[in-house]
Amino acid sequence: MRKLKLSMGILAIVFATLTVASCKDAKKEQNNEEEHQSEMSTEENHSEMNHDNSDGHHDEEATHDNSDGHHDGDSAEMTSEARDIAVSTQKNGATSAIIDAYFQIKNALVTDSKENAAKGGTALLAAFSKFDMKTLTDGTRQEYMEIAESAKEQAEHIVENPIDHQREHFETLSTDINDLITLLGTDKTLYLDYCPMKKVSWLSETKDIKNPFYGSEMLTCGNVKKQIN
Template sequence: MKKYIITFLFSIFAVLSITAQIKTNPQLSKLYQNYIAVKSALASDDFKKTSVAAGELLKTASSMNSKSLEEKKLNALKSEAKIISLAKNIEGQRKPFYKLSEVMIGVANENKISDKTIYVQYCPMAEGSWLSNEKQIVNPYYGSSMLKCGSVKSEIK
């Protein structure tokens, strides 16, 4: 009987350990929400809001350590967020969003950054992908001029 109880307890600890590993990382979740704010501001053609959102993303990325995220990816996120925040116009903000999105897609594929489904979307005209909280296409590369251009390429659960 003792043997079964011990086996049962080890099983529970193993399940709890696996569950703990699957939990969303709060720092990465905040980084993802900052990214979504940048994406949404670009989609609405809002230069000022994009600058502010990119500044917040930069602040979040700068407060993280390499335990949460690989240093190369963290540096790339900081670099692209800084470029976006300092750009002189919306076109100058959209160009570095390609690399920012590429890195964030990698982060999302390797880490649990949201409790909800994340949609990887793609615009063939821009030849660029981005992440979204929803299936509906709201294109950050073209904004109002081609807001619905694109499709869902994959889902990250």
């Protein structure tokens, strides 16, 4: 009887030992699985942070596909190279309404006003609709129509979008209006300003730098590149 009790005691100890070992192995396996899942999650997060923008979201410095009418590229000084426009030196007052509407947009962006920028976009569309193309020669009409088409597209986006997108389209609009002035001339004294932070230019009616691309964030960032008239 004593031997039987001793044998049963030994079996109980062995069973307990195997049970503890099994629990430890199970815990170790669970910890390994959790660590593996954690590593996979970290890799996925890292992958998301370094994605290739194929989901449609763009980083600030990513290349824009221009599908919304916005043109990329450094424009340190707006020129007519892309359109190959002959420079006009005439004092033309016919472009004044268009230029004034452009300044309405520019000054609204300077004051960070989405609403007033949209009103300026509406005014610009109206100014283009009232422009008399009969005053244009055959040599300038086609070039004017190309500029006007692009400018009106930018104005439509400015009317419909939040201020960050308004500023993006204002960049292309600035190039369009500068090309228009190059093509047809103006009777206004204007200034071509340059923002070194964004490497873009815009037109102003005053010498004072008031940056429409940053507004109150960096109002005086920029310099005058040249005077027109």
